[in-house]
Amino acid sequence: MNNILVASEVTKHFGAHTALNKVSLEIPKNCIYGLLGPNGAGKTTLIRIINQIIFPDDGAIFFDGQALKGDHISLIGYLPEERGLYKSMKVGEQALYLAQLKGLHKHEAKKRLKYWFERLDIGDWWNKKVQELSKGMAQKIQFIVTVLHQPKLLIFDEPFSGFDPINANIIKEEILQLKANGTSIIFSTHRMESVEELCDHIALIHQSEKILDGKLSDIKKQYKNNNFEVGMAIDQADDLLQELTTNFEIREAQFDANEKQLNFKIQLPTNDTRQLLDFIDGKANVNQLVEIIPSASDIFIQTVQQKDL
Amino acid sequence: MSKLALIIKREYLAKVRNKSFIIMTFLSPILMVGMVVLIAYLTQLNDNEKRIIGVFNESIYFSEDFKSDDETGYAHLKNTNLNAAIDSTLTMGYYGLLHIPSKTSIEEASKHAYFYSKEAASLSSLKEIELVFEERLRDEKLRQLGVSKQEFEHIGDAFEINTSTFSGEENLKGISELKASIGGIFGYLIMMFIIIYGGFVMRSVIEEKTSRIIEVIISSVRPFQLMMGKIIGTAFAGVTQFIIWIISGGILLLIAFAVFDIDPSVLNSTTEITSTMNLPGGVSMPAESNELLGGYLQEFFKLPLLMLVIFFLIYFVLGYLIYSSIYAAIGAAVDNETDTQQFIFPIILPLMLAIYVGFFSVFSNPHGPIAVGFSLFPLTSPIVMLMRLPNGIGEGGVPLWQLITSILLLIATFIAIVWLAAKIYRIGILMYGKKPTYKELFKWLRY
Numbered sequence: 001m002n003n004i005l006v007a008s009e010v011t012k013h014f015g016a017h018t019a020l021n022k023v024s025l026e027i028p029k030n031c032i033y034g035l036l037g038p039n040g041a042g043k044t045t046l047i048r049i050i051n052q053i054i055f056p057d058d059g060a061i062f063f064d065g066q067a068l069k070g071d072h073i074s075l076i077g078y079l080p081e082e083r084g085l086y087k088s089m090k091v092g093e094q095a096l097y098l099a100q101l102k103g104l105h106k107h108e109a110k111k112r113l114k115y116w117f118e119r120l121d122i123g124d125w126w127n128k129k130v131q132e133l134s135k136g137m138a139q140k141i142q143f144i145v146t147v148l149h150q151p152k153l154l155i156f157d158e159p160f161s162g163f164d165p166i167n168a169n170i171i172k173e174e175i176l177q178l179k180a181n182g183t184s185i186i187f188s189t190h191r192m193e194s195v196e197e198l199c200d201h202i203a204l205i206h207q208s209e210k211i212l213d214g215k216l217s218d219i220k221k222q223y224k225n226n227n228f229e230v231g232m233a234i235d236q237a238d239d240l241l242q243e244l245t246t247n248f249e250i251r252e253a254q255f256d257a258n259e260k261q262l263n264f265k266i267q268l269p270t271n272d273t274r275q276l277l278d279f280i281d282g283k284a285n286v287n288q289l290v291e292i293i294p295s296a297s298d299i300f301i302q303t304v305q306q307k308d309l
Numbered sequence: 310m311s312k313l314a315l316i317i318k319r320e321y322l323a324k325v326r327n328k329s330f331i332i333m334t335f336l337s338p339i340l341m342v343g344m345v346v347l348i349a350y351l352t353q354l355n356d357n358e359k360r361i362i363g364v365f366n367e368s369i370y371f372s373e374d375f376k377s378d379d380e381t382g383y384a385h386l387k388n389t390n391l392n393a394a395i396d397s398t399l400t401m402g403y404y405g406l407l408h409i410p411s412k413t414s415i416e417e418a419s420k421h422a423y424f425y426s427k428e429a430a431s432l433s434s435l436k437e438i439e440l441v442f443e444e445r446l447r448d449e450k451l452r453q454l455g456v457s458k459q460e461f462e463h464i465g466d467a468f469e470i471n472t473s474t475f476s477g478e479e480n481l482k483g484i485s486e487l488k489a490s491i492g493g494i495f496g497y498l499i500m501m502f503i504i505i506y507g508g509f510v511m512r513s514v515i516e517e518k519t520s521r522i523i524e525v526i527i528s529s530v531r532p533f534q535l536m537m538g539k540i541i542g543t544a545f546a547g548v549t550q551f552i553i554w555i556i557s558g559g560i561l562l563l564i565a566f567a568v569f570d571i572d573p574s575v576l577n578s579t580t581e582i583t584s585t586m587n588l589p590g591g592v593s594m595p596a597e598s599n600e601l602l603g604g605y606l607q608e609f610f611k612l613p614l615l616m617l618v619i620f621f622l623i624y625f626v627l628g629y630l631i632y633s634s635i636y637a638a639i640g641a642a643v644d645n646e647t648d649t650q651q652f653i654f655p656i657i658l659p660l661m662l663a664i665y666v667g668f669f670s671v672f673s674n675p676h677g678p679i680a681v682g683f684s685l686f687p688l689t690s691p692i693v694m695l696m697r698l699p700n701g702i703g704e705g706g707v708p709l710w711q712l713i714t715s716i717l718l719l720i721a722t723f724i725a726i727v728w729l730a731a732k733i734y735r736i737g738i739l740m741y742g743k744k745p746t747y748k749e750l751f752k753w754l755r756y
Contacts, residue, residue, distance in 0.1 A: 078528040084521030101529040
């Protein structure tokens, strides 16, 4: 089996509201899988079903080839979007408690906690109460507690919220390290730039349905539309621009008279740029020709809007 | 350690280490004992104050009857008139003045006797004076009828009917009240425990919701485990508190009585006084009243105490589980404590009803239809049944079928309520933002 998790036609209703409608996913092992979608799309419902917090009305989930069951809880680590800690409990005691709830032995949990506390440079917090910590500090504890029992599958829901950029980077590095160690990761977020940086696969959920999924690079290929950004040095742009506009779809054309530089975006009928270069044919010195690869954000917005039409 | 045990341990420790809990646990016995000691001390002070009453007796009667004793002193004023006597009573700071005018007969003199005092006279002082008059008047009447005092005492015995159960056991009068009171104490304990510790369970659930740790935890354990762990852990904390209260309260009370040199029987003395006063001729019979007390004690130990304790535990556990799981569901449904009021009232209602019905109906008729009804109804049975049980099971007590039905109903309700509460709990803990209505809670049951 190459998939750590398979969802097959998962459906969940809350009263009259359908939270998930026949959602099927295949999450490959050892990758970072981005679960994307607007607010209220059903991501959290799906994540809660995977964590067996709630149960689907229909459909099935398979974890590592087996139908999802209670034992799998200790193989999954979950960092919810709505997260917190007992305010009046001491950090060390609390981390131990949560680790033990995941099935770790007290002794082993203590050893690993020591390791992680040192790794994230928070060794002297053991006897502090959570209410004495800043929000970012508490988030670090929460991260540690999520990964401590070395789960096969990690689920992060907006993991970077509450972190300053420096600590967010530390956590990002840790996530990549976990992936390198063989962990599979589901990553749910609105922050598209982190999707670009981290995710190998994505699925887009909108209005309770999956509307797109696959490898991020494949999806990008699929969504690129023979759009190019072109720059050229030319003394007088008007004539050429005129000709180009009649033959191609030109957008955002800009001519800088001082620099004698013309920039524009162009959509070609095929992915072959030679037709453009042949057309220009020495009338100008092309100094920039880049294919526009849509960002995850573009894909997200475009797909959702298409769906809404 | 199993997950449930882990949760119970954490809940217990979190509760027991809580500062306000520690303060409550150790301060309450001191406060309670302080109150008892204060009351006992004040009662003693009150009794120790000796009242002096001026007596201005112009008649030829009663000359020997008003003699000073420990509690009241009589100052006899002679060779004066009423106004002067009142003046001297005031200047001497006496409690009051008893005036007996000069009349031809003892009846006339008694009829026109007056008691003057600065403020309204206390009942106990008047009672004492009245007793003297009564006694003298009776003696006078007896003398006219030609009956000697000894002969009167012989016929004047108070009569109390002897009571017995059909099985032939002799009963003391008032024993059914005593029995109901013992059951009442058990019932009251259950109610207090449910209200206090059910509230703790509820606040603990709300805390987990507001601190947002709830989703972290229920990704490791089932919500049902968390709810039960919380309920059980809190109950252990409650039991700990009760044990500390009983032990420390007992020790403190003993120390306090030793230090202040208070006779613990002072607290019971009021009942003895009234019983002595009602005896004809004011003849007190301390020996007999001791015997009576001994009889009650004996009767108390004759109660099926072991059976009572066992059923107390059964009803306590089931009752607490039912109510605290409702409390847990309420805690899960709301975001903060101020929103809980509308839901708490309907819970407290049956508890209150049980206590009041118990005190008014079960005391007067332990096996009447109302007592039976409420001791079968699951939300009130833990309290009402315990009030009936001191009468025993079977003949003369609670019929066996009622006991079994009551417990079976309670168990069925327990399963149903915990199941429903767990459903509300499961949905509620993940709901934020809005105050739910009953309609919504009902909808959650079907998710």
